[in-house]
Amino acid sequence: DAGVTQSPTHLIKTRGQHVTLRCSPISGHKSVSWYQQVLGQGPQFIFQYYEKEERGRGNFPDRFSARQFPNYSSELNVNALLLGDSALYLCASSLVAGANQPQHFGDGTRLSIL
């Protein structure tokens, strides 16, 4: 069975540009969460989506947005990129939102801002 898949694997952008990252959850999982992992730190929560609705948001600016599609895949968008946005962006899927259950991660998109 396919796990969580993310694309692209690596992306290089310059300051001020916009980026879109994509995620497909495990089959049967209806919730997708996004995390940012800076080098040497644990992942930080950005969003959780369930049934196409944003259910929760972490402490990130409005430049970060996301959406979930009817097939439960998701996109993360970041506008006006800053050097500090350089990080590994991870997508995690789970059966539902708002419950204590495992979240399974993809291998992430490594975003480099020049």
Place this chain on the structure above:
Amino acid sequence: QKEVEQDPGPLSVPEGAIVSLNCTYSNSAFQYFMWYRQYSRKGPELLMYTYSSGNKEDGRFTAQVDKSSKYISLFIRDSQPSDSATYLCAMSEIRGGYNKLIFGAGTRLAVHP
């Protein structure tokens, strides 16, 4: 003070050693605890998860939770070079219809032959 504290290491052990990895946390509302393993340039891979205080065993891995002390541990028996990775502890926090994972900084483990 961070909600979840984890010694970043690095921790270097010989093959066959027993490894002990630990995290402390401050929020008594955390009820669900996980350990992830992350290889270089890969995403976190779920190793174990548990709700309750006590021990949970899976092969060479044992997860231990002590809620009274707000302390969790992961033990790896008969460690192998393939166990060399960063180990992340995570706690689940439920808030009004969503849940987020709060991670420690990760401990880098190197198992040498």
